[in-house]
Amino acid sequence: MMLSAPGRGRLLFWVVLAGGLSSCAVLGSGDDGRGPYISDARACSGSNLELGKAAKHFRLAMPVPAEGLRFASDLHPVSGEYALTVEFTTTAAGLKSFLSASHLPQPERDEGAEPIDRHASCGLTDEGFDRPQYASDDGESSGYVRRVVVDAGSSAKVRVIVEAMDR
Known part of the structure; x- marks a missing residue:
């Protein structure tokens, strides 16, 4: 099935919107992707590297x-x-x-x-x-x-x- 030019434009819009919303969900959750954090008693909170x-x-x-x-x-x-x-x-x-x-x-x-x-x-x-x-x-x-x-x-x-x- 071939999409017309307006159809491809709408599809692209929805793909970009879905990607943007999922990025906002990750960033809005406070998870910066830096984990997992290490469990070394000498490490400051948020350290993720031994x-x-x-x-x-x-x-x-x-x-x-x-x-x-x-x-x-x-x-x-x-x-x-x-x-x-x-x-x-x-x-x-x-x-x-x-x-x-x-x-x-x-x-x-x-x-x-x-x-x-x-x-x-x-x-x-x-x-x-x-x-x-x-x-x-x-x-x-x-x-x-x-x-x-x-x-x-x-x-x-x-x-x-x-x-x-x-x-």
């Missing part, structure tokens, strides 16, 4: 010892882009090892550095750092950007936040 997978993607070698480790992760369901923010406390030797193994530069004082606060609602922010020091790599060859901030206020324990995301 720490090990995200760390491997961004070539981050988590230090030992690392205390109080918390993280927020995201694997975008459409673009496939990764994002990770991770916080931990370690020793000066643990920090040195982490930076070296992760191929990150030594952090320095930077008064103009943009704060790390994408996951502030989960407590992953450098707000309250006594003496923040920042470092980053642009990841031109790797396809991602990594930033690290270190609280150099205490010599015994060093608080570290790393933020990494695909370009």
